Amino acid sequence: MNKPATIKDIARHLNISISTVSRAMRNAPDVNPDTRRAVMALSEELSYQPNKLALSLQQKQTHNIGVIVPNLDYVLACMIRGIDEVALEAGYTVMVCQSNESFGREMVNTRRLLDSLVDGFIISVSSETKVFDHFKKIQEKQMPMVVFDRVTPQLIAPSVRLDNEDGGFQATEHLIEQGYKRIAILAGPKNLGISNSRLDGYLAALKKYKIMPVEDLIVHCDFNREYAYLATQELLSMKKRPDAIFTISDRMAIGAMLAIKEKGLKMPQDIGLVGFNNEPVVSLVTPGISSVEQPAFELGKMAAKLFIETMHNNDDMSAVEEVLKPKLIIRESSQRIAIKTTRSKIYK
Amino acid sequence: MNKPATIKDIARHLNISISTVSRAMRNAPDVNPDTRRAVMALSEELSYQPNKLALSLQQKQTHNIGVIVPNLDYVLACMIRGIDEVALEAGYTVMVCQSNESFGREMVNTRRLLDSLVDGFIISVSSETKVFDHFKKIQEKQMPMVVFDRVTPQLIAPSVRLDNEDGGFQATEHLIEQGYKRIAILAGPKNLGISNSRLDGYLAALKKYKIMPVEDLIVHCDFNREYAYLATQELLSMKKRPDAIFTISDRMAIGAMLAIKEKGLKMPQDIGLVGFNNEPVVSLVTPGISSVEQPAFELGKMAAKLFIETMHNNDDMSAVEEVLKPKLIIRESSQRIAIKTTRSKIYK
DNA sequence: TTGTAGGCGTTATCAT
DNA sequence: ATGATAACGCCTACAA
Numbered sequence: 190m191n192k193p194a195t196i197k198d199i200a201r202h203l204n205i206s207i208s209t210v211s212r213a214m215r216n217a218p219d220v221n222p223d224t225r226r227a228v229m230a231l232s233e234e235l236s237y238q239p240n241k242l243a244l245s246l247q248q249k250q251t252h253n254i255g256v257i258v259p260n261l262d263y264v265l266a267c268m269i270r271g272i273d274e275v276a277l278e279a280g281y282t283v284m285v286c287q288s289n290e291s292f293g294r295e296m297v298n299t300r301r302l303l304d305s306l307v308d309g310f311i312i313s314v315s316s317e318t319k320v321f322d323h324f325k326k327i328q329e330k331q332m333p334m335v336v337f338d339r340v341t342p343q344l345i346a347p348s349v350r351l352d353n354e355d356g357g358f359q360a361t362e363h364l365i366e367q368g369y370k371r372i373a374i375l376a377g378p379k380n381l382g383i384s385n386s387r388l389d390g391y392l393a394a395l396k397k398y399k400i401m402p403v404e405d406l407i408v409h410c411d412f413n414r415e416y417a418y419l420a421t422q423e424l425l426s427m428k429k430r431p432d433a434i435f436t437i438s439d440r441m442a443i444g445a446m447l448a449i450k451e452k453g454l455k456m457p458q459d460i461g462l463v464g465f466n467n468e469p470v471v472s473l474v475t476p477g478i479s480s481v482e483q484p485a486f487e488l489g490k491m492a493a494k495l496f497i498e499t500m501h502n503n504d505d506m507s508a509v510e511e512v513l514k515p516k517l518i519i520r521e522s523s524q525r526i527a528i529k530t531t532r533s534k535i536y537k
Numbered sequence: 538m539n540k541p542a543t544i545k546d547i548a549r550h551l552n553i554s555i556s557t558v559s560r561a562m563r564n565a566p567d568v569n570p571d572t573r574r575a576v577m578a579l580s581e582e583l584s585y586q587p588n589k590l591a592l593s594l595q596q597k598q599t600h601n602i603g604v605i606v607p608n609l610d611y612v613l614a615c616m617i618r619g620i621d622e623v624a625l626e627a628g629y630t631v632m633v634c635q636s637n638e639s640f641g642r643e644m645v646n647t648r649r650l651l652d653s654l655v656d657g658f659i660i661s662v663s664s665e666t667k668v669f670d671h672f673k674k675i676q677e678k679q680m681p682m683v684v685f686d687r688v689t690p691q692l693i694a695p696s697v698r699l700d701n702e703d704g705g706f707q708a709t710e711h712l713i714e715q716g717y718k719r720i721a722i723l724a725g726p727k728n729l730g731i732s733n734s735r736l737d738g739y740l741a742a743l744k745k746y747k748i749m750p751v752e753d754l755i756v757h758c759d760f761n762r763e764y765a766y767l768a769t770q771e772l773l774s775m776k777k778r779p780d781a782i783f784t785i786s787d788r789m790a791i792g793a794m795l796a797i798k799e800k801g802l803k804m805p806q807d808i809g810l811v812g813f814n815n816e817p818v819v820s821l822v823t824p825g826i827s828s829v830e831q832p833a834f835e836l837g838k839m840a841a842k843l844f845i846e847t848m849h850n851n852d853d854m855s856a857v858e859e860v861l862k863p864k865l866i867i868r869e870s871s872q873r874i875a876i877k878t879t880r881s882k883i884y885k
Numbered sequence: 886t887t888g889t890a891g892g893c894g895t896t897a898t899c900a901t
Numbered sequence: 902a903t904g905a906t907a908a909c910g911c912c913t914a915c916a917a
Binding site for chain 3: 195207248
């Protein structure tokens, strides 16, 4: 109906100049209190809203942050909440785009946001991505860019990530302490950084306890339930089957659990199981699955903080690398010592 | 480093006027092929990218859609994927904002996007929201607005939603057909539309089979696991306890299941259970929980389609109301007739 | 076929 | 304390 009011309209109505209105609006020091009051009153009446586009065009910044994520699963959603929290506080609006783990989609989204829609990016790389030119374009434009969660050495930028190696270590050490001897690992795809780090942690734990790693117990498989299910079936049909499995994601843990149950094995007595992420589902299945918890919300907040800092700081921050510690949450699937103390807690 | 090139730069380099460059860029019909080639070549070389802000300012449209959602849970994430798919196709970029079920946050987000950042909205209302002024402001601005998933009569706008009543009906009828006699319902908060619709479906099914509804078996409780757990404990401690429970969300179903297991009752023999949403978790617990599946991805696509239509169509579309049918997925928790045929399917 | 001029809504600079 | 003017990058009459 009535198109939105502009400072021009206000100026005309009040018979003063545009610049005065603009000043009054922004609480500039040198403007007559009466004038300001008049301006405020009228702008209220016309329900004036400053036009962000014009402002952005003029100031060459949008106060938007582009967030590119591969999907919207539980952990990522938590992280985004964290990003959102801090960004809002700092006066930024977050634009979330999901790439569906697709390289092409990731490129399209990045390019779109790059077209003067955002001041910078907070990025978690799609698993399909092996070329990083579209992200490098961001850096060429001198735009702030923070990488989070899925960090890769191929992308030199300030980053926030979990100490994945420590996560792998904690999980494996826990299994060792529970008396498991032949511990297998379902690692993810070989090209994924988090996959290898968690594997490194696993190896480090074995080393600490002077256990020789067995090649057949180290299985690389895709990041989902079906593959984990199949891989576990194979593991369990070995002549010397593993007596514990560490999977580097909860979804994989669920797959493993299905195979274990099907085989008629009991957790934690016959076999131990530990997952990664501590998604809600692991506390809902029976037995509850132990899992390495990520401080996802915190991690998101940290990413946004780092972004803001990069924004307001002209120094090169690309060497900054925040690393958060995970925390192992122990449930029935891996706890065979002192079982009695945990039995009571059926709920939650 | 080098600030982005503009048509102005190109014009200067080529010693032609800005408008000619502009025309060449947009494949206008009346421009000399040679000129065009030259322009194209140079714009390539300078890696020219049109400035979206300037364009939006000039054309008064941004080609962005604001999507406001209460959270990023499984179902909503699917819907957003659907929205994204269609929007991208139509040349729109999606800006997702989550309100965290908070009224205040919802207002802030809406206002921010309203400030000339988007051309319109696709909205799912937060559960906390009881006043709709911030959304009405959208309509006052004559902006397209589509409501999806959580629809409310207080917001007159084109909408896409699930046939929640039918979902409630299907779930309840299924339980009746399986021979359950005293069927309880864990409904959500009374002020939520989807809650009441699913309850209506429940009542309709009872009516069809001439079963008198029992007041004590109709429980309103908050939309989460804890409350459902407590409510179920109460139900099970009644002298004439229900022999089946229909919960209007899967999270509630999980809560109910915990209470049922704790009580030592077996599903589906002693008691039947049906949830709503068909989230992945219901197929992972033991026994698998039957659940009403939403065509979430489709629903999202539909919402975006409706949005685009509203956009390109000046007619009043506020009466349009797309309703999609849900589909009951039957698992072990409710199937006590012909159990043998399902037993084989342990996996998936 | 091409160029000129004005405008989109805002701020910044320089006068007054 | 206030106004006039140019600029941000682009488009669209209208004129040449």
